[in-house]
Amino acid sequence: MADAEKVDIPEDRQKEILALEAKLSANHFEVLGVPAGAPAEQVRDAFHALSRKFHPDRYHGRELGSFRARIDSIFKRLVEANNVLTDPDKRQAYFDANPFVRAAIRAATGTNPALKPQPAAPKSAEEEARDAERRARLARHPYLAKVSKVQENLARARAHMEKGEFSHAFTVLNIASQVDPQNADVKALLSDARRRAEHERSDADYKRGMKALEEGNEELALQAFKAAVNISASNHVAAFEAARLLEKSGGDPKEISGLAQKAVEAMPTKVEYRVLLGRMLDASGMKALAKKHFEEALRLGPDHPDVKKHVKKRWPF
Amino acid sequence: MAEREPVIGIDLGTTNSVVAFMQDGTPTVIRNRSSSNLTPSVVALSKTGKMLVGQIAKRQAITNATDTVYAAKRLIGRKFSAPQTQDAVKVLPYTLHAGEHDDIRITLGDKQYSVPEISAMVLRELKLDAEAFFGQPVRKAVITVPAYFNDGQRQATKDAGRIAGLEVLRIINEPTAAALAYGFGKTVNGKIAVFDLGGGTFDVSVLDVSSGVFDVIATGGDTYLGGEDFDNRIIEWLVFDFARENNLDLRKDRMALQRLKDAAEKAKIELSNTKETQINLPFISSPPGGGAALHLQKTLTRDKLEELCGDLISRTVSICEQVLVEAKVKPTDLKEMILVGGMTRVPKVIDAVKTFFRRDPCKGVHPDEVVALGAAVQADALTSTDSEVVLLDVTPQSLGVAVAGGYVRRLIPKNTTVPTSVTEIFNTSKDDQTTVKIMVLQGEAELAHQNELLGEFILTGLRKARRGEVEIDVTFEINSEGIVSVSARDRETGLQQSIQVTASGGLTEDELKRIMEEQADMLLEARSGxxxxxxxxxxxxxxxxxxxxxxxxxxxxxxxxxxxxxxxxxxxxxxxxxxxxxxxxxxxxxxxxxxxxxxxxxxxxxxxxxx
Missing domain, CATH: 1.20.1270 (Substrate Binding Domain Of Dnak; Chain:A; Domain 2)
Structure with missing residues (x-):
């Protein structure tokens, strides 16, 4: 893709830049190339090491072409990841908001990062005040009575849903839910629309990945599969494909096991997923966890080719 | 590539300037034509109509007070009506006027100069010295500014460089430069603090250094706190006593004021080494009604000086406290503590720093030269392919937009590593609002008009809808050159407007307040308002x-x-x-x-x- 461009960066470095750019949608730990759950010190050291390669100043005054934007977005992403993971409050908030990062840490370290004790009482009071204010603001308007507005939006949302336009439906429902957050119809439809919109986008990325795979561009495919997983952690086919590709290209077993973990969580009965996860955990030195998954795979499909190939040889029970 | 083009680092100081370059991997100061490392930041128009710069200009300051410009750095990038400028007008012997856009104009002879033009003369002098040294033209430079300079002051400094015929590769912060010079080529690993009390400004920064990477964690300071404020305290003391005895305000006489200034600075410097000093100014003035000329003769002790300036020193300490809190470090977490600026020779200042940081500051690099040396290190890092130095610099002040009610919504908080970009969603603040005005503000104040206005633009063609229904993406970006750009996008239509902040809008507080009131109907509403x-x-x-x-x-x-x-x-x-x-x-x-x-x-x- 950068063939025609004249760029004043050594070829190796160009490759490194492209590789890191493809990884930018991954979680903060993966972006910085440290094990999930790595402590702040290690995160900061990794950030400094990467800055030495990817800070835009390293390329000051050179012909960069499309690489200028790439380097810029890489460095901004590195700063973001470093800022979040080295600040205790931001780090906690990040874990709380991203269950699959938590899962990755669990998979990598075998420990569960503590959930933040919920400051339930003041938080909900604050939210309630905020909601009340929002409701009052909307209700004040004489022309748009709450009920008719909500019904109107519901109808629009249903029409969108029927046509398969899930993101539109989600937007409309979001407005409706601000007007009337108690409305059960809106709530149900909203979560449905959100799920479907995510699936839709995730599925599109998955298809993009399969197409790239057909064309033999594994790097692009991997990127697409990872994007699909990021949008919807329950897209197990994408997670599995991403993990397989990563394994093929000799990627970090911990990252692969993170992806496999997602696939297993979304579809616990699939033998291939279990076997892959088990193998990766085994490779990362977590034998006990690996054994658990192998046993489960053995139970699910004793005659599955993967089980025969990988499990029975290694775990002759 | 042929012989590499020379690049220089310049410390453009309030009282003195220094130029340095990288010689075989070591930062080195370039001496000026009078064989001195320091060039006074003084520009004068001689009685014969010649423009003088540096030592030669400083030497004739007493006899030519009204046509000698010093401390231009205190004025650069400021507005004429700004309170700091008005304070300066009272003590400066040369004449300031308001320009067309409330900018500052300085009169020399029958010509008027902008502040960047004056600073450019100093820069050109340094450039010439460097060219004489290299025997070839010099075009590229890194220039330092106090960390607490705002965008307008930085842009104006860049302008000065351009006027002097220099391509300014980067403007970097003085304390950061000091750390670069200090930590360069050493195996310092850990957090260090830089305490920089110069002629006109005070800065303090905390950096995290690890083998070549200089990561600025927090920075703060006061652009109006420095050696000259100490001098002014001495002048006030002298003038006050003199007025009581002779019923005469010496400050009204420009020549006397210039002599007082020199004497005060000299006394302050002497008191760093001795316990007391004599101030002798014979024939300082003649009484208005005629009669014998008056002389000023006084003894200033170190204790008296410390009494006069005690509050200035405690101000530096409280700023240090604040920056350490922002950096989330305790004084004991610091590996090193570096002193920069001539004022850090004052014993009381050293005491205060020692007490606060609970350690002896490190010596080694000359406090007057260290900043220029660091600028040379960064100039080299930017232009050579094999440099090991990377500077991760931060924004010294927060950036945000004005929102309904006259407040600020901050998008990029201070001490954020640059380059960076942030996008946030805003809503319309009125029913049927089809236009929003994006006012870009810099500063830490809660109220919009107390911040600096960097620029503004309008996004039109929004759908008529109820308040809060139309959503607008506002994106702030600071690129690696430190240039701020802001864009706003209507999420529905995709319509977009943007600006690049290139020059300071620099309005006064009152103007800004008035504009805020006039435009109250056109502002955004922050979601988290x-x-x-x-x-x-x-x-x-x-x-x-x-x-x-x-x-x-x-x-x-x-x-x-x-x-x-x-x-x-x-x-x-x-x-x-x-x-x-x-x-x-x-x-x-x-x-x-x-x-x-x-x-x-x-x-x-x-x-x-x-x-």
Whole structure:
């Protein structure tokens, strides 16, 4: 893709830049190339090491072409990841908001990062005040009575849903839910629309990945599969494909096991997923966890080719 | 590539400037034509109509006070009507005027110069010295500014470089430069603090250094606190006593003022080594009604100087405290502490620093040269392919937009590593609002008009809808050159507008306030403008709690004097809280909440003990 461009960066470095750019949608730990759950010190050291390669100043005054934007977005992403993971409050908030990062840490370290004790009482009071204010603001308007507005939006949302336009439906429902957050119809439809919109986008990325795979561009495919997983952690086919590709290209077993973990969580009965996860955990030195998954795979499909190939040889029970 | 083009680092100081370059991997100062490392930042128009720069200009300052410009750095990038400029007008012997856009013009002879033009003359002098040294043209430079310079002051410094014929590769912060020079080529690993008290400005920065990577964690300071303020304290003291004895204000006489200034600076420097010094200014003035000429003769002791300037020194310490809090480090976490600037030779300053940081500052690099040396290190890092140095610099001040109600919504907080970009969603603040105005502000003040306006633009063609329904993406970006750009995008139509902040809008507070009022209908509403509502609710809950505790405490303390006193205080606090809760200021609400929180814990503590 950068063939025609004249760029004043050594070829190796160009490759490194492209590789890191493809990884930018991954979680903060993966972006910085440290094990999930790595402590702040290690995160900061990794950030400094990467800055030495990817800070835009390293390329000051050179012909960069499309690489200028790439380097810029890489460095901004590195700063973001470093800022979040080295600040205790931001780090906690990040874990709380991203269950699959938590899962990755669990998979990598075998420990569960503590959930933040919920400051339930003041938080909900604050939210309630905020909601009340929002409701009052909307209700004040004489022309748009709450009920008719909500019904109107519901109808629009249903029409969108029927046509398969899930993101539109989600937007409309979001407005409706601000007007009337108690409305059960809106709530149900909203979560449905959100799920479907995510699936839709995730599925599109998955298809993009399969197409790239057909064309033999594994790097692009991997990127697409990872994007699909990021949008919807329950897209197990994408997670599995991403993990397989990563394994093929000799990627970090911990990252692969993170992806496999997602696939297993979304579809616990699939033998291939279990076997892959088990193998990766085994490779990362977590034998006990690996054994658990192998046993489960053995139970699910004793005659599955993967089980025969990988499990029975290694775990002759 | 042929012989590499020379690049230089310049410390453009308030009183002195220094130029340096990288010689075989070591930063080295380039001497000027009078064989000195320091070039005074002084420009003068001689009586014969010749423009003088540097040492030669400084030497004739006393006899040519009105046509000698010094301390231009204190004026660069400022507006004429700014209070700091107005203060400066009172003490500077040369004449300042307002330009067309409220910029500052300096009169020399019958010509008027902008401040960047004056600074450019100093820069050109340094460039010429460097060219004489290299024997070839020099075109590229890194120039340092105080960390606390705002965008306008940085742009104006860049302009000065351009006028002098230099391509300014980068403007970097002085304390950062000092750290670069200090830590360069050494195996310093860990957090270091730089305390930079120069002629006109005070800066303090905390950096995290690890093998070549210089990561700025926090920075702060005061652009109007430096050696000249110490000098002015001495001048005031001299003038005050003289006026009492002779009924004559010496400051009205420009020549006398210039002599006083020189004497004060000299006395201050001497007191760094001795306990007392004589100030001798014969024939300083003649009485208005005629008669014998008056002389000024006084003894200044170190103790007296410390008494005169004690508050200035404590101000530096409180700024250090604040920066350390922002950096989330304790003085004991620091590996090293570097002193920069001539003022760090003053014993009392060293004492204060030692006490606060609980360690001896490190010596080694000359405090007057260290900044220029660091600028040379960065100039080399930017232009050579094999440099190991990377500087991760930060924004010294927050950036945000004005939102409905006259407040600021900050998108990029201070001390954010650059380059960076942030996008946030905003809403319209009025029904049927089809136009929003994006006002880009820099500063830490809660109220919009107390910040610096960097620029503004308008996004039109929004759909007519109820307030809050139209959503607008606002994106702030700072690129690696430190250039700020802001864009706004209508999420529905995709319509987009943007600006690049290139020059300071630099309006005065009053102007900005007026503009804010005029444009009240066109502003954005921050989604989290709801923060105020939330805090209000919190405050009201606290008020209820205190109200509930008062009768309990009354009963428990049985009308003792302590009880009556505490209850009276609580009632006053409640009254203040009521006002704050009704008011529009988030700061006030937060303050009141703090007070009430203290009251609650006090009351609870007392009730606990009495039980």
């Amino acid at each position: 709801e923060e105020l509502t939330a805090k209000r609710a919190e405050l009201k809950a606290l008020m209820k709690e205190v109200e509930g505790l008062i009768p309990q405490l009354d009963k428990a303390t049985q009308g003792s004097e302590f009880g009556r006193d505490a209850i009276a205080k609580a009632k006053t606090a409640l009254e203040a809280a009521r006002k704050a809760a009704e008011g529009p200021l988030l700061v006030r609400v937060n303050e009141s909440a703090d007070t009430l929180n203290r009251t609650v814990s006090l009351f609870k503590g007392v009730l606990e003990r009495i039980k």
